[in-house]
């Protein structure tokens with residue numbers, strides 16, 4: 405057996421672990437790495453199941469559906485990209501399994517072709533956030549700050565579901581005397597909070613009236629590509645107008661690296677790029693290690709939009725929901741094999757633990773032709789790491805708190821609640837969710853909803869919104885009457901951020 409020290413790519417915490425590889429090519433095993441400071445040896449279910457994540461079908465090198473040698477796929481990609489106008493091109497990489505070095509290479513690859521349509525998934529937030537507050541979305545905080553906080557506000561965040569290894573830090577803070585308050589639509593099941601401030605789905609705006617609650621606190625929330633910008637403004641406003649700090653977790657492991665290293669390239673909102681594809685303005689798309697139809701809500705819609713491209717190039721270790729549509733596929737290495745670094749949400753620079761430069765080499769063969777060392781030095785320099793050795797035991801990328809002002813946000817009201825069949829769908833996102841894995845086949849509903857919908861044990865509930873429709877099992881939870889909670893990704897897109905108005909009924 406060969407033991408590799410590795411990092412879990414399931415979320416922005418980047419837990420350390422060991423991957424045991426059988427020399428005979430048998431199944432891999434995950435072992436706990438007790439010295440890892442990010443997770444102190446513990447893993448969530450996604451981390452302990454990581455070996456299955458790496459057992460997916462490998463990508464092949466292909467051009468027009470025909471398997472070719474890698475050099476041929478690279479050559480075809482280079483020639484095709486050269487033949488396009490810069491504004492007809494787009495480059496997308498959701499930063500889950502890409503290294504800092506690959507980000508640097510990806511940005512310069514786009515620049516080589518004069519393309520400014522580059523997205524790492526979070527670009528739209530920069531237009532709503534004042535420059536002085538950008539550090540809050542770019543940089544997280546060390547977990548020691550969570551453990552040392554005297555008052556923690558969980559802002560619509562259930563740590564046990566969203567970021568399981570964060571929950572341990574909050575429990576430690578409680579042991580150290582912290583008061584934990586959750587602000588949410590429903591009480592979190594495992595009772596981590598000392599106090600719950602319930603918010604009605606139609607009255608998110610009214611949290612502003614409880615501003616004093618946030619004084620002297622550490623507010624912990626989440627930022628995903630689906631966060632309603634108004635909701636982000638609300639978090640920033642609560643932070644700026646009280647003596648609090650704001651810590652935003654993100655779903656993708658190397659989000660911090662992408663924010664800090666991706667900012668020099670052209671930035672384009674992910675959703676705008678997809679609209680450009682839909683309108684026929686963007687004709688070629690380079691997807692780096694990103695199963696965009698698997699990761700995004702409404703992936704079916706994305707899967708219908710992508711064939712409108714003249715060319716899809718996928719660079720990935722594994723086949724994705726779109727690989728059958730891709731004109732060129734280029735096979736890279738799985739994340740654990742990569743040589744390179746990432747920055748976790750605390751600001752630790754972590755070495756992945758592998759030795760392969762393949763993914764980076766593919767992009768450099770199409771683009772500038774640099775060696776790994778040169779790109780690595782550039783990444784280090786741009787992260788401000790100087791000549792220091794990389795160590796997971798240090799917070800090398802620190803954030804600088806700044807004062808900023810934001811206008812009091814107006815949250816558009818989630819209309820509805822009138823018609824009997826109207827419900828609000830609330831997604832509790834989690835590592836399985838973003839990796840296109842459906843870990844749960846049920847939604848949670850209230851006892852009132854069960855009665856009103858005429859449901860009995862074993863029945864199936866149908867959730868409908870426009871074209872989107874899902875049939876799911878159900879579990880009864882202590883929820884407000886008209887809330888439907890899902891930890892699984894359904895084919896229903898959130899319309900206004902946290903909640904989506906849906907119809908629910910008993911499936912025939």
Ligand code: SF4
Pocket residue numbers: 412413414415416417418419443446447448449450451452567568569570835
């Ligand atoms: S998914 Fe996140 S919390 Fe779970 S093991 Fe991986 S990095 Fe840690």
